[in-house]
Amino acid sequence: MPDPIFAHPRLAAVYDTFDGDRDDLEAYEEIVAELGAGSVLDVGCGTGCLALRLAGRGLRVTGVDPAEASLEVARGKPGAGRVRWCAEIPAGEVFDVAVMTGNVAQVFLTDDDWAAVLRAVHGVLRPGGLLVFETRRPExxxxxxxxxxxxxxxxxxxxxxxxxxxxxxxxxxxxxxxxxxxxxxxxxxxxxxxxxxRFRDRIDLHAGLTAAGFRVVEVRQAPDRPAQERVLLCEKPR
Missing domain, CATH: 2.20.25 (N-terminal domain of TfIIb)
Structure with a gap:
């Protein structure tokens, strides 16, 4: 169940103001462009900041978040009609890239929940498609x-x-x-x-990703928080 900060209508309405300028999202835009992606799945899209930016570049974008209050905020923003907004990862679609920004990858607290979302993302990526996400370094x-x-x-x-x-x-x-x-x-x-x-170390991350069928092809630093976070690029093998 989503935290109230995302799921309560009154809190979702003030989230963007307190979250401030999302300088971290520029790195994701650059990675998506670098990969030549035409379609993107934004997992844990929240109020839709990244999804809208990517859709504004002409990409096919689906934003997924279980917090309906956050999706309502996203739907009310300019350009929201260019994005498909869903409460769950849609079956039957195929994407070039999936992303999880901010703390999204860390909200899955159990091994089972983390494995389930990784399997779901793996299932909708094309062969050779990538999952890109960040996670804080526990050290x-x-x-x-x-x-x-x-x-x-x-x-x-x-x-x-x-x-x-x-x-x-x-x-x-x-x-x-x-x-x-x-x-x-x-x-x-x-x-x-x-x-x-949940703060996963590198061993845990690689084990979970491998079990879900991903291959970690690169680990980068988050430009806005160098040495504090890992940004992982994980491929669904062809």
């Missing part, structure tokens, strides 16, 4: 930086008004790290969203 210990975050963040959200966001690191039990966002709206409503991420 960087991002949670230490998160624990140091103090004070609220306040934003004026278009159409909503003033919203305050507070963050708390709630648990570190590796490979799982949990956190909480608390939002206070101008009308006094307070909403919280708890999330847990």
């Amino acid at each position: 960087y210990r991002a949670w230490d930086e998160w624990a140091a975050r103090t004070g609220p963040v306040v934003r004026e959200v278009p159409g909503v008004g003033r919203v305050e966001q507070r963050f708390a690191l709630t648990s570190v039990r590796l490979p799982l790290v949990s956190l909480r966002y608390t939002y206070t709206f101008a009308d006094g409503e307070v909403l919280t969203s708890d999330s847990t991420l």
Whole structure:
């Protein structure tokens, strides 16, 4: 079940404002162009930022996310009609590339859930197609930086008004790290969203991908967070 930050209509409506400029998405646009892809599956597309950018380049794009509230936000954006929006990975379609941006690959907490999404993606990629995703390096210990975050963040959200966001690191039990966002709206409503991420090391990543039928062809650094994340390019063999 998606976290409230994505699934609650009021939280999904303010997500983009707090998420800020998505400088990380430029790297994905460049990789898709480098691969010469004509069709892209955006797994965990959220409010559709990358899907819309790719569709604007003339690609056939399907955005998949189980959080209907986030998909509703995506559908309301300019150019949304160029993207097919789905709650599940569609059967019967074939894609050149599949992507998972941000923390999407880390929300699958169990080996079974991770294996299931990898198998599903593998099933809709053409032979020679690639899965491209990023994941945080556990050795960087991002949670230490998160624990140091103090004070609220306040934003004026278009159409909503003033919203305050507070963050708390709630648990570190590796490979799982949990956190909480608390939002206070101008009308006094307070909403919280708890999330847990799984930090897989390189051995775990390669084992899971191999078991699902992928071959890791390249591991890059995330340009916006060098040395902090891996960006994996994984091929479905021909």
